[in-house]
Amino acid sequence: MRRKIIRPTIKEVASMAGVSTQTVSRVINERPDVSRETRKRVQDVIEKLGYRPSALARSLIRRRSHTLGIVTAGLKYIGPNRTLNGITVAAEEAGYALLLKELSGFDADDNELIFQSLLSRHVDGIIWAVPEVGKNRDWINMLPGELDVPIVYLTMEPRENISVVSINNYLGGRLAMSHLLEQGYRHIGHISGPLDWWESRQRMKAWKDALEESGIGFYEHSWIEGNWSSSSGVQAAEKLFEQYADLDSILVANDQMALGVMQVAHQKGKRIPQDLGIVGFDDIPESAFFWPSLTTVHQDQSNLAKVAVEEIIKIIEAEWEESVPISPKSIMLETTLVVRDSSLRLASGNK
């Protein structure tokens, strides 16, 4: 069945304007070498027909699609989601279209397929926005030499010879710990994310290092592994209360789990922050409205995305302009601590 309204082609414009297709091409590409009258005539026809050049045909011949491949996973989680949001904004601004692929899991093994799918659509570059989990980065070493498009990796441990943009989870954790220690907490427990996640390990290491450096030391019974969900926060908190009697505060690896911890604390009649200090991680919008409001480590994922997009476009343009190729580098972005009620023991007299 033929469609009702067909997009006109350059040919139709050309014949209707009584010129060759090259001339039309010159007009739509704003080349200077067209006479004023011809240009006007062609533009009128374009206007009248509502003609738009086919980006597809252009991509084919120019070997440049102005399209970025975005690979993500776990879009339903707040992190990847905020990152994607930032990517769409930055890409739009830079005039790039986005081809989106979501992996079915964080450790999916069909990378090869995803890759081919994007390459066959001639993306100019790929942003691999999948958190580093387990061995889901091993394939990087297997790459047969350099690929024909640049890749920028997000949220993973920096490695040699590839471009990585990450948030400094370790320093974020240290920020949180310094704050808890300043507030006089000494029995600081930890509820970590799944430890096959690089980010979880970084946050946990910060907790550990801070305890050791301050001379307090850490114990195996003072931490529990969660899975990012609020319900795992509930379970972890219950266990932690049980196995760590002196517990006076918890560094929780994300805000959702912190929410679960709060629920348990309320049920057990523990006052926050007097009996229990809590610091989360992520600064989800809701965290300011928890009861009490949650102190948390803010990471600016939309900036992360922006940096990644700028980075990959820089690489693409450099390749295209035959200038000195950009050598891969790692970029680490900093976090900030948002202090709210859940950890302010010293100032809690005013509650």
Added chain:
Amino acid sequence: MRRKIIRPTIKEVASMAGVSTQTVSRVINERPDVSRETRKRVQDVIEKLGYRPSALARSLIRRRSHTLGIVTAGLKYIGPNRTLNGITVAAEEAGYALLLKELSGFDADDNELIFQSLLSRHVDGIIWAVPEVGKNRDWINMLPGELDVPIVYLTMEPRENISVVSINNYLGGRLAMSHLLEQGYRHIGHISGPLDWWESRQRMKAWKDALEESGIGFYEHSWIEGNWSSSSGVQAAEKLFEQYADLDSILVANDQMALGVMQVAHQKGKRIPQDLGIVGFDDIPESAFFWPSLTTVHQDQSNLAKVAVEEIIKIIEAEWEESVPISPKSIMLETTLVVRDSSLRLASGNK
């Protein structure tokens, strides 16, 4: 600068296998009319070279890209985000790639541009997953006849002659109201979403109708307009407590605002659900861990997305197979009520 690894073309495969490009084409398209030996020989070369056909070139000649254009807005909000997640899953399953565009606002007026951008990349269909806000649907009537690709609209009021998939917000609201009335609440306030949103109006209408039908009636002082954010929930709750002294419960138009309401209630020493019943809308994962856990209307956005993808693919295939064109229809999906502690006044003895 030439890239290090160039994707081989069909020509190179052909010459290396000593056949014509046509034969290679036959092999990669699994046509029967190739001899076993030739096929084998070609496949070996393909394997060796790591050849993958260019989806771009194919799209051009087949006039079919197997790509869907997705237009969304407000990705940082939970709703659009969950919907997108569902779309990626369903599209992947159906073998379609996704070209993603995010509008800069809900009432953006650059629809024309977005459209051209997608069409110029030859998408086979478009899913317009932007909530209906203000007049951001007016352009539909301006469409110059039928477009050359099918569109399925999400989350909007059904209209004649177009395909729409929405969630029945009205019935969801009625569900919530019936529950509150059953629990013995009689002074039910409402905190709505922004009223230029269709969804907000639907939810509010449910509240109004339920009050009137039950003979209670509603008053202008018994509701406040919010803006979906938790902080607007805080402000709205404060005003509502002030202007509606008898208030014993609130239907809140989303969970984030309900969280804000809870914070205010705690501060004022009101017990939930005894002094104040609360029902939210959306069922965000955190809502089960609010204090107390939140009763809320669950909407299955990932199913919404799935239905939309299936629908548009159905239309695309029908057009392509020259069969009877599918006439546009509206699909309404139902919600369910998730009853938790925040509204269970009758059973709250066991708290």
Added chain:
DNA sequence: CTGAAAGCGCTAACAC
């Protein structure tokens, strides 16, 4: 300034 010819990577339609 403008047009004719060639070709991006692939496939449809026809020969042989």
Added chain:
DNA sequence: GTGTTAGCGCTTTCAG
């Protein structure tokens, strides 16, 4: 079974 010719919609030489 397989190759040849033409062409998707556009741009890039290179003439004139």
